Amino acid sequence: MEFESGRPRHEQISDWLRQHIEEGTYASDEKLPSEKELGDRFDVSRVTVRRALQTLENEDYIYRRQGLGSFVQERRTTQGLVRLTDFAQDMAQAGLEASSTVKHHATESPPADVAVRLQTDETKVMRLDRLRLGDGRPVAFDRTWLPMFYAQLLEGHDLEHETIYQILETEYDIPVLRGRYRITAANAEAAVADPLGVNEGEALLLIERLSLTEGDKRVYYQRRYYRSDRVAYELELARDPSRPDTAEHGMPLRDFEPVFETDSET
Numbered sequence: 001m002e003f004e005s006g007r008p009r010h011e012q013i014s015d016w017l018r019q020h021i022e023e024g025t026y027a028s029d030e031k032l033p034s035e036k037e038l039g040d041r042f043d044v045s046r047v048t049v050r051r052a053l054q055t056l057e058n059e060d061y062i063y064r065r066q067g068l069g070s071f072v073q074e075r076r077t078t079q080g081l082v083r084l085t086d087f088a089q090d091m092a093q094a095g096l097e098a099s100s101t102v103k104h105h106a107t108e109s110p111p112a113d114v115a116v117r118l119q120t121d122e123t124k125v126m127r128l129d130r131l132r133l134g135d136g137r138p139v140a141f142d143r144t145w146l147p148m149f150y151a152q153l154l155e156g157h158d159l160e161h162e163t164i165y166q167i168l169e170t171e172y173d174i175p176v177l178r179g180r181y182r183i184t185a186a187n188a189e190a191a192v193a194d195p196l197g198v199n200e201g202e203a204l205l206l207i208e209r210l211s212l213t214e215g216d217k218r219v220y221y222q223r224r225y226y227r228s229d230r231v232a233y234e235l236e237l238a239r240d241p242s243r244p245d246t247a248e249h250g251m252p253l254r255d256f257e258p259v260f261e262t263d264s265e266t
Contacts, residue, residue, distance in 0.1 A: 001042065009044050018053065021061055021072055030060065032070040055116035087132050087140070088163050096134035100160045103141075103195060104129035106146070114145045117210055117221040126151030128159065131195040138196045139230050144222040150174075164211075165219060174213050182208040183233070189262075194224050203228055 003012055033041065038049045052087040053070055056062045064070045091098035107208055110118065118125065125145050132140040146154070150168065157167050168174040186206040193200045205226040211219045 003042075009042070010048045010055070013038070013042055013044070013049065013052035014055040017056060018059075018061055021056075026072045028072050028074045030070075032072065034069055058069050073119075087142070088166070089140075091134050094134065096139075097136075099133045099136065101131040101195075102128070102159050103131055105159065107151075110145060111264070114221055118145065118147055118218045120147050120218070121176060122148060124148060128152075128154075129191075130159065134230075137230070140193045141225045142194050143225075144220050146220045147218065150219050168213075168219065172221055174219070176211045176213055176219060178212045178216075179193060180210040180212075184208075188225065196225065196227055198227060205231060205233075 001012075001016055003009055014237050017032070019027075026032060031052075032038075035046045035049045038052075039046050040042075041208065042211070053062065053064070057064060057070075062070045063073050070197050087100070088098045106126070107124045108127050109123060113122070114125065124146060128142075128144045128146065130142045130144075131138060132142055144164070146164075148213075153172055153174075154164065154167055157171075165176055168176065184206050186204050187201045188196065188198055188200055189206050190200050191203065192204070196204075196206070205228050207224045207226065209222045209224065211222070213219050
């Protein structure tokens, strides 16, 4: 590697390492060359190497272990969920192959809080539980309740490969127009922990979603439990310089999206 003039060497070293991590030269959890090896390779001091490594650590490209060295951090692929998307679209945008396993599909009396969210006084609703996978690895567990009118439209469909969005919009011209989201944390109960492959009581990311169609009709209410080691959320705020009151009244949300691990990075 030849250094460019006019740019700090530590920046050029971090650029070189970053590029090789992104290209897969160094795999996730692989140990990087030692500070001495990097110093010898680039003919720079250890101080310069440490500054380069510190940059990569701040950017979550690497992590360091005292006395052991620097290792490549698992990288996650970004995709947008600020838009109204289904699981298959989320996975496709993250570069992952989506698949599902149906764990439960039967009618039941709606829990009180579910009946309130669906605004239904029906004695029965349909509950659909699915394990959601990305590249064959458990990513999330969905528990979805549907009023019987919409539930009947799903009969005969392959719910392991088709999404509710796809079925309703493609087959019945029922678009999902709005969604209300609530993001919290939850401890994994046994019915959720087992299929996700985590310990009972482990912390999960819980996203509750109420999906609505024309006339504000409630199509379904869903609780999606994400493995917290396989998804994280990032947000971006944008300040409008032409509006001096932005700082006082808050900045508009430009982007709010999860990042998912990819199978090739493990």
